[in-house]
Amino acid sequence: MPILLLGTIAVVVVVIDQWAKQVVQTHMLPGMSLPVLDNIFHITYVLNPGAAFGILENQRIFFIVIAFLMLALTVYFFKHIPENFRLMRLGLSLLVGGAIGNVIDRVQTGYVVDFFDFRIWPVFNVADVAIVTGVGCVIYTLVFMSFPNENQENTR
Template sequence: MVPISRLTVIAATVVLIDQWSKQYIQGHMLPGMSIPVLDGIFHITYVLNPGAAFGILENQRMLFIAIALVMLGLTAYFLKHIPEPFRLMRLGLSLLAGGAIGNVIDRVQTGHVVDFFDFRIWPVFNVADIAIVTGVGCVIYTLVFSTFPTGNQENQR
């Protein structure tokens, strides 16, 4: 079984990169400010998001914190029970946990999440969001394409 500590390092790395990048944006930009990187395609845009993706459920701070805490508890539980061969699922859950923690830190501190990656055709997002989406992708991929043992192997002989 992969040591939990390695998975914790992955989650912690996501949190550190996420929080550093948000602090950098907050220290160098004002809310609403946008810097074109590839004009009309990709900008760094400082947005304070009080909702979830696409701004849904705006100002539901306690709901988002509660959901994240439940998700983190479930992740911690499931990580202990997922066998080593399911590394991609374990990685996905670690990325999900790191992303959730990164966004919860923002919500607890200020009531909103700092977003800044702006591709103009999608809502503005951050490093934690990338980790969450990648983590979900890893989990879904594992669930769809992996073979899972069923029942007692002794009874199947």
């Protein structure tokens, strides 16, 4: 999977995330909730000053620095990921897109706009979905794919 395609995937995640957040912010007020499936799924406008489950509230600079470090490390190490590890490359592009989507919010307002509300889980957004899916892809690759052994490569 070429890096251009992966960059495109990250950009698509950012565009969809920012568009969805803009729609929510344009048509709703913070705290407002619209039932899609009553008591199952709502669109609820939440301004989240923290991370998942509201942890580390108001640590804006910390989250921005961590996101930029993650982005820099991903770009730096991307070339070392074997070409056939497509799922890991996809996962990293989803992670990058999600991180950028949430960093844009943090830089602009200090908050992340969340709106998917399944009533049994904290409210989340498109970027969060991309991040969780990306982490799942990376973990799956690390657990179930075999990496080339350096000694095997040197003996060929």
